[in-house]
Structures are given as C-alpha cells and as structure tokens.
Amino acid sequence: MASVACFTFRRRELLNKMSSSNLELDLDRPNIEDYLTTDSIQEPRGKLRLRDLLDISPTLTEAGGAIVDDSFTRCFKSNPPEPWNWNVYLFPLWCLGVVVRYGILFPVRVLILTLGWIIFLSCYIPVHLLLKGHDKLRKKLERGLVELICSFFVASWTGVVKYHGPRPCARPKQVFVANHTSMIDFIILEQMTAFAVIMQKHPGWVGLLQSTILESVGCIWFNRSEAKDREIVARKLREHVEGPDNNPLLIFPEGTCVNNHYTVMFKKGAFELGSTVCPIAIKYNKIFVDAFWNSKKQSFTTHLLQLMTSWAVVCDVWYLEPQNMKPGETPIEFAERVREIISARAGIKMVPWDGFLKYSRPSPKHRERKQQAFAESVLRRLEDK
Amino acid sequence: MGSASSTLTQYDIEDVQQHCNNLFSQQEIVSLYKRFCQLDRTAKGFISADEFLSVPEFAMNPLSQRLLKMVDGLNFKDFVIFLSAFSAKASMPQKIEIIFKVYDSDYNGKVTFKDIMEVLRDLSGSYMSDKQIEEVLIKVMQEAGYSKDSSLLLDDFVKILEHPGLKMEVEVPVD
Numbered sequence: 019m020a021s022v023a024c025f026t027f028r029r030r031e032l033l034n035k036m037s038s039s040n041l042e043l044d045l046d047r048p049n050i051e052d053y054l055t056t057d058s059i060q061e062p063r064g065k066l067r068l069r070d071l072l073d074i075s076p077t078l079t080e081a082g083g084a085i086v087d088d089s090f091t092r093c094f095k096s097n098p099p100e101p102w103n104w105n106v107y108l109f110p111l112w113c114l115g116v117v118v119r120y121g122i123l124f125p126v127r128v129l130i131l132t133l134g135w136i137i138f139l140s141c142y143i144p145v146h147l148l149l150k151g152h153d154k155l156r157k158k159l160e161r162g163l164v165e166l167i168c169s170f171f172v173a174s175w176t177g178v179v180k181y182h183g184p185r186p187c188a189r190p191k192q193v194f195v196a197n198h199t200s201m202i203d204f205i206i207l208e209q210m211t212a213f214a215v216i217m218q219k220h221p222g223w224v225g226l227l228q229s230t231i232l233e234s235v236g237c238i239w240f241n242r243s244e245a246k247d248r249e250i251v252a253r254k255l256r257e258h259v260e261g262p263d264n265n266p267l268l269i270f271p272e273g274t275c276v277n278n279h280y281t282v283m284f285k286k287g288a289f290e291l292g293s294t295v296c297p298i299a300i301k302y303n304k305i306f307v308d309a310f311w312n313s314k315k316q317s318f319t320t321h322l323l324q325l326m327t328s329w330a331v332v333c334d335v336w337y338l339e340p341q342n343m344k345p346g347e348t349p350i351e352f353a354e355r356v357r358e359i360i361s362a363r364a365g366i367k368m369v370p371w372d373g374f375l376k377y378s379r380p381s382p383k384h385r386e387r388k389q390q391a392f393a394e395s396v397l398r399r400l401e402d403k
Numbered sequence: 404m405g406s407a408s409s410t411l412t413q414y415d416i417e418d419v420q421q422h423c424n425n426l427f428s429q430q431e432i433v434s435l436y437k438r439f440c441q442l443d444r445t446a447k448g449f450i451s452a453d454e455f456l457s458v459p460e461f462a463m464n465p466l467s468q469r470l471l472k473m474v475d476g477l478n479f480k481d482f483v484i485f486l487s488a489f490s491a492k493a494s495m496p497q498k499i500e501i502i503f504k505v506y507d508s509d510y511n512g513k514v515t516f517k518d519i520m521e522v523l524r525d526l527s528g529s530y531m532s533d534k535q536i537e538e539v540l541i542k543v544m545q546e547a548g549y550s551k552d553s554s555l556l557l558d559d560f561v562k563i564l565e566h567p568g569l570k571m572e573v574e575v576p577v578d
Contacts, residue, residue, distance in 0.1 A: 068547040069563050071540065074502055074522065075571040077466050082489040082573040084460035085474070086438060091458060095441065375459045384463040389528030392465075396527070400539060 066399040077388075090371045093280040096312045119327050127174040127326050134170025138163055146234065154263075160234045161212035161265065167231075168209035171202075175325040179206055183337035186211045186296065188266050192340065193259060195288050196298035197360050198270035199278040200311035201318060202325070203300055206335065213268035214258065216251070218242055224318055236265050242273070242377060252287055259293050268298075271353060274373035277310040278302050279366055282373040284357045290349040296340040297356050299363040303332040314376075336363050411436050419480050423487040431490075431575040432483060439479050449476045465525050469505050489573040496561055498571045503560045513554040516540065 103112035142163050149156035172179065186194060194213065196203060201224075204215055214236035219225060228237065236258065240251045258264050271284035278301065289295060302309040307328035311321045325331055338359060343352045361368050416429050427435065442450045442458070452475045456462045464470070474485055487493060488501040506514045506522055523536045541551055547563065549555070555563075 066539070066543055068543040068549070069566070071523065071543055072502070072506075072519065072560070073564060073569065074466065074505060074526070075498070075569055077464060077526065078470075078502065078505065079489070079571050079573060081461055081464040081466060081470050082486065082571070084458050084464065085442075085455070086435070086486065086489075086573050087576050088458050088460045090460065091441065371459060379456060380459045380463050384459075385465055386528055386530075388463070388465055389526060390530045393527040393530030396531070396539060397535070400542075 064399070065402055066396065070399070071396070089280075089369045090375060093276050093282055093369055093371070094312065094314075094376065096277060096308060096310050096315070115329075119329065123176075123329075124327050127176075131170060131174040134167055134174075138167040138170070142231070157234075157263070164212050164231065164235055165209055168205045171205050172209050172331075175202075175322075175328070176330040177206065178330050178332045179335060180333075181210060181335045181337070186213075186266055186337060190262050191259060191293040192266060192296055193255075193288055193291060193293050194266060194268045194296045194298055195271050195284070195356060195360075196268065196300055197278075197281050197364060197366070198272045198275055199300065199302060200275055200309050200321065202309060202311070202322075202331070203270070204268070206300070206333065207268060207298065210335075212265055214238070214265040215268040215270075216240060216255065217270075220318070222317075222319075236267075242374065248287075255287065256291055259291050271357075272373045274376055275311050275313060276373065277312075278364075280369050281357055281361045281366055282369055282371050284353040286349040286353050289343070289353045289356070292343075294340045294342050295352070295356055297338040297360045297363075299334075299336040299338060299360045301334050301364040301366070303334070305332055306330050309333065334364075338363060419483050422480055423483050423490075426487040426490040426492050427483065427575065428577075430577045434575050434577050435483055435486065436479060439482055449478050450482070451475065465528065466505065466522075469508065469522070469525065472508070473504065486573070489571060491572045491574075495565055495569065498569065499561050499564050500557060502564065502571075503557050506560075513556060514560070515554050516544070516551050519555075 103109050142160065145156060145159045145163070149159070194207075196207065201217075204213075204217070207213060208215075212235050215232070216238040217228070217240075219228065219239040219241055228239065238251065238254045238258065241247050255267070255269075258267055269288040271286075271288050272282050273285050274282070276282055307325060307330075309325070309331055311318065316324070341352075341356055341359070343349070347355070357368060411433060416432050419432050420427065420429060439450065440446070442454050444454060452471050455471060455474065456467070461467055461470075474482070477485060485501075488497050503514065504510075506518050508518060508521070519540060520533070520536055523531070523540065524533070527536065544550065544553070549559075
C-alpha cells in the first residue's frame with residue numbers, strides 16, 4: 019500500500035529530524051513504527067470532515083492493544099514451567115528427584131561452596147594485606163583467586179557452560195558487552211576471565227562483596243536512581259579503559275535483567291568510549307531451571323538457592339568478533355548494531371524499549387511525537403480542498 | 404472471582420463470556436485472565452492506574468488519562484466487558500459507544516463543543532493552539548450541519564462515524 023508506505027516514511031523523517039536535534043533524546047528512542055500494525059495507520063487524505071476529527075479509533079486501538087499485550091512486559095515475564103509430573107509413573111520419579119536435589123545435591127553443593135570460600139579467603143586476605151607493596155604480583159594473584167571463587171560458585175549450581183570463540187585477552191582500549199539475564203552472568207564470565215565490571219550497587223551481603231573483593235578487580239558502581247551519576251560513571255569508564263594495567267571492562271548495556279528471550283535497548287555509554295567493543299552473547303537453556311532473575315519477585319539469595327536446588331544450569335557463551343564504530347555511525351547506531359549481533363547469535367528477539375522503563379515512566383517526548391504527527395496531519399488536511 | 408487467584412473455573416469463564424455477550428471466545432477469556440493477573444501485580448482483584456501506566460505503550464498514548472478514568476479499578480469481569488468493544492465480533496454501534504464515552508467525560512450523555520476541544524487538545528498537545536483547534540472544529544462542524552452550541556448525542560455520533568472503514572480491533576494472543 020503506497021499510501022501507508024508514504025505515511026510511515028514521513029513519520030520516520032519526522033522522528034529522524036527530532037532525534038538529531040537533541041542527542042539526549044536518543045538514549046531511549048524506540049522505533050515504534052516497526053511495531054504498529056499498518057492497518058491502524060491510514061494515510062489521511064482529502065478534505066477534513068467532522069468524522070475525521072471525531073474518529074479516535076486508531077489511538078484507541080493502540081491503547082487497547084497495549085492493555086491486552088505489550089512487548090515490554092513480555093521481556094520480564096518469567097514463564098513458569100509446564101507441569102510434567104502429573105501421572106502415576108512420572109510423579110514418584112519427580113518426588114525422588116526432589117529428594118535427591120534437596121537432600122543430597124544441595125548439602126554437597128553447600129559444602130563445596132563453603133570449601134571454596136575457605137580456600138579463597140585464606141589465600142586472598144594474606145595476599146591482599148601482605149603484598150601491598152608488590153602491586154603487579156598482588157593483582158595477578160587476586161585475579162586468579164577471583165576466577166577461582168567464581169568457578170566454585172558455578173560448580174555449586176552444577177553449571178554446564180559451553181564457551182565458544184576465542185577467550186578474551188587483556189588489551190588496552192577494549193570493552194566487553196553482554197546481554198543480561200541475572201547476576202550469575204557475571205560469575206559465569208568471571209570464572210573464565212577476571213573482568214572489571216560495572217554494576218548497580220546492591221544492599222546486603224552482595225553489597226559487602228562488591229565493596230571488598232570486587233573492588234580489587236577494579237569494579238565500578240552506579241546508582242540507577244541518581245541522575246547526576248551518569249556523568250560520573252561515564253568519566254570512570256573512560257579512565258578505566260585508558261589505564262593499561264586495568265582488567266578488561268565488562269558492561270551489561272541493557273542496564274537491567276531481561277528474561278533471555280528478548281533484548282532491550284542498549285545504553286550508549288559503553289559505545290562512546292572510543293574503544294573496540296567485543297560482544298558476548300549468553301543464552302541459558304531452561305531445561306532444568308530458568309536462570310532469569312526477576313529482581314522484583316525474588317531476592318538474589320532466593321535466586322541462588324533456587325539454582326542450587328535444581329539439577330543444573332546449562333548455558334552457552336559466545337565470544338564474538340570485536341566491533342569498531344564505523345565512520346559516520348553514531349554511538350546509538352553502533353549500540354544497536356552490536357545488539358543485533360548478540361541477539362542473532364543467542365537466538366533472541368529485539369524490542370525497542372529502554373530497560374529502565376521498569377523503574378520509571380516513559381518520558382513525555384514519545385507522546386509529543388504522536389501529538390505532533392496528529393497536529394501536522396490536521397493542519398495539512400485543512401489546506402486540502 | 405473476587406480476589407485474583409491464579410485458577411479460573413469453567414463456571415467463571417462462562418459467566419464472563421455471558422456478560423460480554425459472547426464477544427470473546429473461552430480461550431481469549433483465559434488469555435485475558437492471564438494478562439489481568441500479570442498487570443495486577445499485587446493480586447488485589449483489580450488493576451490500579453499505576454499498574455496500567457507501567458505498560459510504556461499505554462503510558463505514551465495521548466488518550467491514556469481519559470482511558471484510565473474508564474478502566475481504573477475494574478475487576479476482571481468489567482475489564483473484559485470494557486475490552487469487548489475492541490473484539491472483531493463487536494458491532495459498529497458498540498465501538499462508537501466507547502468512542503462516545505471517551506468524549507463524554509462527565510457522563511451526562513451529551514458531547515459538547517468544549518468536550519471535543521478537550522479531546523483534540525489531548526491529541527495534539529502543544530502543537531496546535533486553542534485558537535487553531537477552535538477554528539478547525541467550528542469549520543468542520545458547520546459543514547456537517549452543527550453549530551458551536553450543539554450537543555451531540557450517541558445517535559449523532561453513530562450517524563457521523565458509522566462507515567465501513569471504521570476499524571477498532573485488538574487481537575487477544577491465544578497461546
């Protein structure tokens with residue numbers, strides 16, 4: 019339908035014009051026109067009549083559609099597994115499974131984890147305190163120890179992780195980005211390479227670990243709720259990347275945990291540091307447990323316990339080809355391109371939403387765009403005779 | 404079905420289906436129930452305005468505040484009845500009735516010039532001045548045979564809006 023194509027083209031023009039005039043807007047710009055059904059956007063033509071002004075059915079249809087189903091909520095839905103243990107033969111087997119998982123596997127895993135912590139702390143504390151003067155050696159040992167404790171963690175959920183692609187190496191001017199499903203993403207990647215990661219500061223025992231051990235690998239903290247924080251964080255990122263002795267930096271550009279079936283928009287912060295970006299794709303296999311951490315529904319401790327009482331955590335990690343910003347590409351286009359690469363490799367869909375909408379309302383400029391389109395259409399048709 | 408428990412009995416489904424005049428199939432009602440429970444995060448039995456606004460696509464809609472007045476605090480049965488106007492099987496007058504209700508914000512059965520102006524203000528935001536809206540509206544209303552002081556009733560709306568091109572349908576995903 020040429021008229022519909024014309025209209026969507028016009029809207030794209032309008033959106034492009036608006037977004038280039040204010041770079042700040044680009045951070046959460048969704049490509050809504052890709053997601054609206056074409057039959058709700060009719061190219062209005064001809065003389066303006068009362069019927070055209072009163073007919074709010076397209077707008078109402080969009081609202082109704084959003085009430086019934088929307089792609090944003092779908093990203094954070096943790097699908098409960100279908101019950102399969104419902105017959106005479108399978109149910110006792112399942113009960114036996116529960117006994118094994120909770121009665122045998124779980125205590126063994128707790129033991130392994132405790133052992134790991136004992137070994138780790140008995141090596142880490144002396145190294146940290148005694149080798150204060152020999153920084154290079156101390157950092158090397160600390161790195162190895164952090165990788166060790168992460169391996170213990172992964173073993174404690176019987177993590178079956180398949181790594182594909184060349185292992186990351188520490189080179190200057192490079193950052194690693196990955197899609198985010200749970201905080202265990204970090205642990206899985208960390209057991210292979212001691213990354214410095216940028217994460218949200220958490221309360222409780224996680225926060226304690228963050229401020230002590232993770233500090234030594236060079237981690238950076240941010241606080242989602244602080245607006246000024248963005249500039250400080252951007253500065254810290256840049257400083258880290260430029261330092262030659264720092265551990266390679268790992269960033270989760272989605273900014274929040276998503277359910278591993280979709281990716282939300284990547285924040286541009288990681289893509290405007292002028293470094294090479296190495297994408298990492300992580301895909302969990304839900305066969306034994308769903309590794310998605312729904313932070314609104316469960317605490318991290320509950321999440322870990324859930325993992326430790328399931329059979330295994332199976333996942334694939336792909337280290338993908340490093341990407342550089344192409345000439346003439348904006349950081350946002352770069353971010354979207356890398357997101358496409360990661361989503362394609364992990365076999366997950368992309369949605370045009372900003373992950374932070376989980377915590378806040380969309381900014382008024384989205385509504386303003388629709389209003390502008392409406393106003394222009396009415397005024398234009400007024401000219402038509 | 405006072406509190407949103409996660410099980411819906413066959414009796415409940417048929418009850419709701421009857422109330423919405425069979426505009427939704429039983430499968431669609433089950434899907435809508437799942438959606439209702441998903442939006443009603445604290446399992447109160449109704450969806451609050453805040454929970455509706457947590458759907459970004461809804462919050463961005465220029466008519467969201469008007470619709471919120473109509474859907475805020477509805478229990479599941481009324482939620483389905485509201486959405487039934489968006490079913491493909493709903494009749495044209497039913498769809499036009501919901502459009503009328505969006506305009507008639509004081510529920511007095513009449514839509515005045517002022518009511519229409521307010522909706523147009525919501526739709527055009529800061530991109531059209533009040534003067535421009537008034538001019539356009541007076542012009543088209545006169546051409547249709549109405550004056551600035553006319554009050555439109557539901558029948559007028561049906562007369563004006565009813566045409567085969569009017570489509571207001573939403574598909575309920577059935578998995």
